[in-house]
Amino acid sequence: MTRRVGLLLLAVLFVGFAVYGSLVPLRFREVSYAEAVERFANTPLVPLPQASKSDFLTNVLLFVPIGFLLLGAVAGHSRHAAILLTLPVVLVGAALSVAIEFGQIFVVGRTPSWNDVVAESLGGTLGALLWVMAGSAVVAWIAGVFRSEFERDRVYRILGLYVGAWAILALLPLDFTVRLEELGEKLRAGRIVFAPFPRGWTLRDVGGTLLLAIPVGAFGVALSRRRQVPRPELAGLGVGLALAVATETAQAFSYSRTADSTDLLMNAAGVALGVALAARWSEHVTSASHAGGRLKVWPLVLFVVWCGALAIRHWSPFDFTTDTSMIRSRIPAMFAVPFHSYYRGFAPYVLVDVTTKLLMAVPVGALLQLLFLPRSNAWRWVMGAVIVALSGLIFLALEFGQLLLPSRVPDQTDVYIGTLGATIGVGLVWLVAHRRPGLDATRPSG
Secondary structure (H helix, E strand, C coil), rough: HHHHHHHHHHHHHHHHHHHHHHCCCCEEEECCCHHHHHHHHHHCCHHHCCHHHHHHHHHHHHHHHHHHHHHHHHHHHHHHHHHHHHHHHHHHHHHHHHHHHHHHHHHHHHHCHHHHHHHHHHHHHHHHHHHHHHHHHHHHHHHHHHHHCCCCHHHHHHHHHHHHHHHCCCCCCCCCCCCCHHHHHHHCCCCCCCCCCCCCHHHHHHHHHHHHHHHHHHHHHHHHHHHCCCCCCHHHHHHHHHHHHHHHHHHHHHHCCCCCCHHHHHHHHHHHHHHHHHHHHHHHHHHHHCCCCCCCHHHHHHHHHHHHHHHHHHHHHCCCCCHHHHHHHHHHHCCCCCCCCCCCCCCHHHHHHHHHHHHHHHHHHHHHHCCCCCCHHHHHHHHHHHHHHHHHHHHHHHHHCCCCCCCCCHHHHHHHHHHHHHHHHHHHHHHHHHHCCCCCCCCCCC
16 A cells, blocks of 8 residues: 555545544434525634634644644645645645534534634644654654664554654644733632642553553663664663653743642653663563564563553542342443534544544553464464454443443443554554564664
């Protein structure tokens, strides 16, 4: 599959997600075409200073990947072509936005908005400009994950992509401010917290922060080894801590985010744990993975520990109940339309929540795959399918457990997110472990 076809497929996927998101909760109503056109034409354009900043930003972010991927698909490697095709791609994005907003007239509970059209068109424009500036470099980095001859380089690239996503998620919704009045208001509202572990903190929150920072420490070690820095573990710890401090400091200037010393401490702990794991297993895992056909114990131990962390995240504060009437009343929520419980949320926070769940599911598939690596491709596919099915059952059990928790909301969407994350984990293990014939897979590149 060529790069342009891959980018086009991804663009179609994002467009499909945008269309689906605009149609949730999928309750349609009959409206004549003439009436729909009249309603849409009479939809007011709220002056931007009076419009909801969060809604505007949500729609901008929704279309950034669409503009980025569409321009990459039509322009290919040529930067000159990308510049020439930017305007047509922006116009296609604007037309898509109009179609999506028009379609909301036919959905119960949804309201079209010209402000959304403006925001989505702006998002498509920003995405296209990002492609012109850095699209080829980003895609080349990702392509290296699949094409690199060396394991260490593939691990480095995968961790680099993770750290990029981790940093972006930490900074969303990108509503930075340096106005003293707004920073003072944020401080008074308790969104800048200096004292660690304030009243109301939960193991679920800080535990997730720690776990998500582990790959940041591993990336620091991988980067230091790539640069052939003396004492790469110590240098990697410095890199990881610098990233943790930088993101938490940036959150202090994001109006809607909370800068919290507890998060900084948990990020630091996660970074340190990631450095320790990288120092202990970075070479052992890749070399042992090629042995194939041998059952390994350490992935099983880590798998059990990770499942315990997922149970804490999904089930805390463990206020289980056996009230059958309450449980029955919660079953419809479990089987509601996928993403129904997310579409009314603030999109940047929804994106953070969904991506966090996805990332925390990746080790489930990865660790199960590391238990045993079949030598043949046929058995690899069989085992991969078994792992995906087993992962789906694990996340289904976690959601069914939430039926018994009055403080939690069960949702089949999270089963799909978790299963997708586990599937990615299986794929990542094979990307790292795959050894091409005739190549020294352990030799570092660059």
